[in-house]
Amino acid sequence: MTNPKIDSNMKKIAVFTSGGDSPGMNACVRAVVRTGLYYGMEVVAIRRGYEGMIEGEFMPMESRSVSNIIQKGGTILGTARSKEFMTPEGRRKAYEQLRAHGIEGVVAIGGDGTFTGAKVFMQEYPDVRFVGVPGTIDNDLYGTDYTIGYDTAINTAMHAIDNIKDTADSHSRLFFIEVMGRDAGFIAVRSGVAAGAEAILIPETKTSIDDLAGVLTRNYNAKKRSSIVVVAEGDETGGAYHIADTIKGKIPYHDIRVTILGHVQRGGSPTCMDRFLASNLGIGAVEALRIGAKGVMIGQQCNKIVHVPFEKAIKYNQRIKPYLEDIMKILCAI
Numbered sequence: 001m002t003n004p005k006i007d008s009n010m011k012k013i014a015v016f017t018s019g020g021d022s023p024g025m026n027a028c029v030r031a032v033v034r035t036g037l038y039y040g041m042e043v044v045a046i047r048r049g050y051e052g053m054i055e056g057e058f059m060p061m062e063s064r065s066v067s068n069i070i071q072k073g074g075t076i077l078g079t080a081r082s083k084e085f086m087t088p089e090g091r092r093k094a095y096e097q098l099r100a101h102g103i104e105g106v107v108a109i110g111g112d113g114t115f116t117g118a119k120v121f122m123q124e125y126p127d128v129r130f131v132g133v134p135g136t137i138d139n140d141l142y143g144t145d146y147t148i149g150y151d152t153a154i155n156t157a158m159h160a161i162d163n164i165k166d167t168a169d170s171h172s173r174l175f176f177i178e179v180m181g182r183d184a185g186f187i188a189v190r191s192g193v194a195a196g197a198e199a200i201l202i203p204e205t206k207t208s209i210d211d212l213a214g215v216l217t218r219n220y221n222a223k224k225r226s227s228i229v230v231v232a233e234g235d236e237t238g239g240a241y242h243i244a245d246t247i248k249g250k251i252p253y254h255d256i257r258v259t260i261l262g263h264v265q266r267g268g269s270p271t272c273m274d275r276f277l278a279s280n281l282g283i284g285a286v287e288a289l290r291i292g293a294k295g296v297m298i299g300q301q302c303n304k305i306v307h308v309p310f311e312k313a314i315k316y317n318q319r320i321k322p323y324l325e326d327i328m329k330i331l332c333a334i
């Protein structure tokens, strides 16, 4: 906790989820609602992200409104990627709705698009204070060790890869498995290392197709029963189908299959780590509003709550941490 004793005049806050949903968002909504009530605030929830803000879809929340949701995936509030909020007219409508409902502070749970929207909004309407909570399976926000939903997603991906390995091994096949991560390879790296992948292709590093083909040929010649290549959705090779075709052209005798894990990674009951992180960040967000913070993402670094300005949080710099690169170098064939 930052400092629960600080007095605040903030009487009414709102919470919403936005962008791609992620497991643990409900746990965060629950924490925001209950923390707000704990500090004597009125709390409302906004349905369907910025769309619902514009349309005035506000719901008063009580403690019981968030009962029995901590274990549920998705978001009970619904979410959207709002085109209208990107226009000055849309933001004006949103502002009028917030003022009409007497909202002084807003907790936005989402990813870079959500925070970019909040940043632009606050430049135009500085009297409404926004703080953000990182909710995305991609883990691609700067300034927090993990984002809400990432741990659940990597466990889902890892179990799926384990299942595929069983059948790959039985049939002596080479699988290319695509995991989510539009601009980032974090899901691929963790799930790939944890599932013992041969190779992990991520957008942050360039892959040599010839080197990959060389490793897979060596495996084949050595009668290795199966090989798994994990491909991040955003990898520069163009995704799992594309790279599988390229490799097929170079080693045609290999029995190759492709699996796209897709949205299965976005759902499911959040892990204990995600529920705990979401709870901690939700508390941190309300406490941040109480001490007058605005325009910041509430992150967690080495188990401590930190405030990261939106502009820094969204400037993810396309680098995988060196220790992760080292792990891949040592434990993967390429």
Ligand code: F6P
Pocket: 020, 111, 136, 137, 138, 180, 181, 182, 233, 266
């Ligand atoms: O940002 C999270 C994410 O799951 C990305 O990894 C993926 O590219 C994208 O959302 C998919 O978005 P949608 O659900 O709109 O297809």
